[in-house]
Amino acid sequence: MTKDELAMLDFAVKWAPFGGGDEHILPEFGVFPAVFYRRLQRLLTRHPSVNDSVRRRLDELCTVKLTPARPDRRRSHSRVPTMH
Known part of the structure; x- marks a missing residue:
C-alpha cells in the first residue's frame, strides 16, 4: 500500500464515525468527495490486508456517499386524506 493509500485509509477510519468528514477531503487530498470515495x-478491493470489519464499514460508507440522494418523499405522505 502506498503512502497516499494509507493516508486515505487512515482518514476514512478516523472520519467514518462522524459521517466521513467530506469538508476536509478536498483540502487534504485535492479531490472532491465522490472521487475520494470511489478511490x-x-x-478496499485491491488490498486484502485491510481488516474485514473495517473493509465492510468503509465500503458501506462509500456506498452511502456515492448513492444519489433520493427526492424528498415526505411531500407525497403529508397530504391529509379526504373523507367521503
Whole structure:
C-alpha cells in the first residue's frame, strides 16, 4: 500500500464515525468527495490486508456517499386524506 493509500485509509477510519468528514477531503487530498470515495472503494478491493470489519464499514460508507440522494418523499405522505 502506498503512502497516499494509507493516508486515505487512515482518514476514512478516523472520519467514518462522524459521517466521513467530506469538508476536509478536498483540502487534504485535492479531490472532491465522490472521487475520494470511489478511490477508497477500489483500494478496499485491491488490498486484502485491510481488516474485514473495517473493509465492510468503509465500503458501506462509500456506498452511502456515492448513492444519489433520493427526492424528498415526505411531500407525497403529508397530504391529509379526504373523507367521503
